[in-house]
Amino acid sequence: MNPVPAVRRRPSLRRRLLLVLLVPMAILLILDALLTYGVALTYANRVHDRDLSDDAVMLAKMLADPRLGTQLSPQARFLLEYDREGHSYFQVNSARRGLLAGSAQLLPATAAPPPDNTPQLYSTRLDSHALRAAAVRTTAPGDPSDSLVVTVAETLHDRHQQANEILLLSIMVQTTLIAAVLSLLWFGVGRGLRVLDPLTARLAARSHELTPIGGPDVPQEILPLTRTIDALFSRLRGMLALHDRFIADAAHQLRTPLTGLSLHVDRAIADPRPETVTDALAHIQRLTQRAARTSSQLLALTRAQASPLELGEPILLDLGKLIPEAVSQRVHDALRAGVDLGYEGHDQAMMILGDASSMLDLLDNLIDNAIRYAGRDSMVTVALSAQGGGEVCLSIEDNGPGVPPDLLPRLSERFFRLAGSNEEGSGLGLAIVQRTAERHHARVIYRLAEPHGLCVEVHFPPPSA
Ligand SMILES: Nc1ncnc2c1ncn2[C@@H]1O[C@H](COP(=O)(O)OP(=O)(O)OP(=O)(O)O)[C@@H](O)[C@H]1O
Ligand SMILES: [Mg+2]
DSSP: OOOOOOOOOOOOHHHHHHHHHHHHHHHHHHHHHHHHHHHHHHHHHHHHHHHHHHHHHHHHHHHHOTTTTTSOOHHHHHHHHOOSSSOEEEEEEETTTEEEEEOTTOOOOSSOOOSSSOOEEEEEEETTEEEEEEEEEEEETTEEEEEEEEEEEEESHHHHHHHHHHHHHHHHHHHHHHHHHHHHHHHHHHHHGGGGHHHHHHHHTOSSOOSOOOOTTSOGGGHHHHHHHHHHHHHHHHHHHHHHHHHHHHHHHHHHHHHHHHHHHHHHHHOOOHHHHHHHHHHHHHHHHHHHHHHHHHHHHHHHHSOHHHHOOOEEEEHHHHHHHHHHHHHHHHHHTTOEEEEEEOSSOOEEEEOHHHHHHHHHHHHHHHHHHHOTTOEEEEEEEEOGGGOEEEEEEEOSOOOOGGGGGGTTSTTOOOTTOOSOOOSOHHHHHHHHHHHTTOEEEEEEOSSSSEEEEEEEOOTTO
C-alpha cells in the first residue's frame, strides 16, 4: 500500500501575523508584570512604612505622658496587641531598666534612633520572618536621665499581598487587552485583504492578455508583487513576439526553397531521363542545404535575441584562448575555398564576460562571410587586441570586394543581402552578430579595409564594467 502523502497546511497570513505578534506581546506582558509588581511593592512599602512610623510616634507620645507613668495605656495596648493575623510586634525598652513591654526577640536598629521623636525605619528578622520596624526614642516620664526606645514592627506579608493583588489585576487587564487586539487583528486581516478583490476580479476576467495588471487601486504593500508580475508579463510578451516572428520568418523563408523543391521533383517525375533527373537532384540538394541553413540561422537569431535571463549568468571568458582555437578549426574550410585564413594576437589573456557558445556563433558567421564573399585567393585575418580602458577588440578583415560605403549601416538588418551576389545565404548572419554583441554590451563597427575589402570590429567592454 502506498503511503498517504502528508497534507501540508497552507500558510495563513492571519496565523502568521498572530504568531509573529504573540511572542513579543507575551514578552511585553511579562516585562509589564515585573514592572507593575515593582511599582506596586514600592508604593505598598511607602504606605506601610509611613503607618509604622505613625504608630511608633503615637506610642512614644502616649508613653511620654507623665500621668501614665511607664504603664501602657489601654488604648496603647489595644493598638499594639490588636493583630488578627499575628504579623505585628512591638517592644518598649528603657535605657536603664531594660525591656518594659513587648517582644524580647525584636532586634534593635544598628544605630540608635535620634532623641527628637523622629522615627527610624530599619529592616530586621525575627525567627524566619523578614520584618520592617520603626523605632522612636523619647524621654522616660518622670526620669529625664532615662530614655525609652519604642519599636513597632511588622512582617512584609501585607505589603506583598497588596502588590500581588495589583499585579493580578494588571495581568487580567493586560491579557484582556491583548486578546482584544489579536481578535481585532484576526478580523482586520480579512477585511484588509478585501482591497485585493478588484485586482483578483481583473485577473479573473482575462482570457489570455498579458497587459500590465497594476492600477491606481493596487495598495502600496502589494505594488512589489504586481510590479514583479508585470515584469514577468512583459518578458513573456517579448518571448511570444519573438516566437511569432520566428514562425512568420520561418514560414516566409522556407516557402521559396520548398516551392523550388516541389518544382524540381515535378520536373524529374515528368521527364525521367537520367540527365534531367541528375539536374533536378542537384537543384534539390542545393535547395535542401539552403533551407537547412536558413532554419539553423533563424534558430541562432532567436537564441541571440532571447532575454539575458533565459540564458543564465554570463561567465568570464578568455578570448585569447577561445578565438585562436575557433579560427584553427576553420582553416580547413578556408583552404578548400582557396582563402588564406590567419590569426594575429598576443599571447595574453583577453577576458570578457559572456557566453562561449554565442561567442563561437558570432565568430563563425564573420569568418563564414569573409571566406564566402572575399572569394578565392583572398586573405582573411582574425585579430584580437587590447584597447584603452580594458576593452577587447576582435576584428575580422578580408581583402575581397567589400561593401559599398552607403550600405555599411544596413548590414545588420535581418534578411539584408547585397544585390548581385552569387553566394547562397539567408541574410541573417550579421543580424546574429549584432544581437550577440548587444547582449555582451559590445559595439560592432563595419569599415572598409585598405586597399579594399571589409573589416568588422567587435569591441567588448572590460568584465568589471
Ligand atoms: N566580408 C564581406 N564582404 C562582402 N560582403 C559581405 C561580407 N560580409 C557580408 N557581406 C554582405 O552582407 C550580406 C549580409 O550578410 P549576412 O551574413 O548577414 O547574411 P548572409 O551571409 O547572406 O546569410 P547567412 O545568414 O547565411 O550568413 C551578405 O549577403 C553579403 O552581401
Ligand atoms: Mg553570412
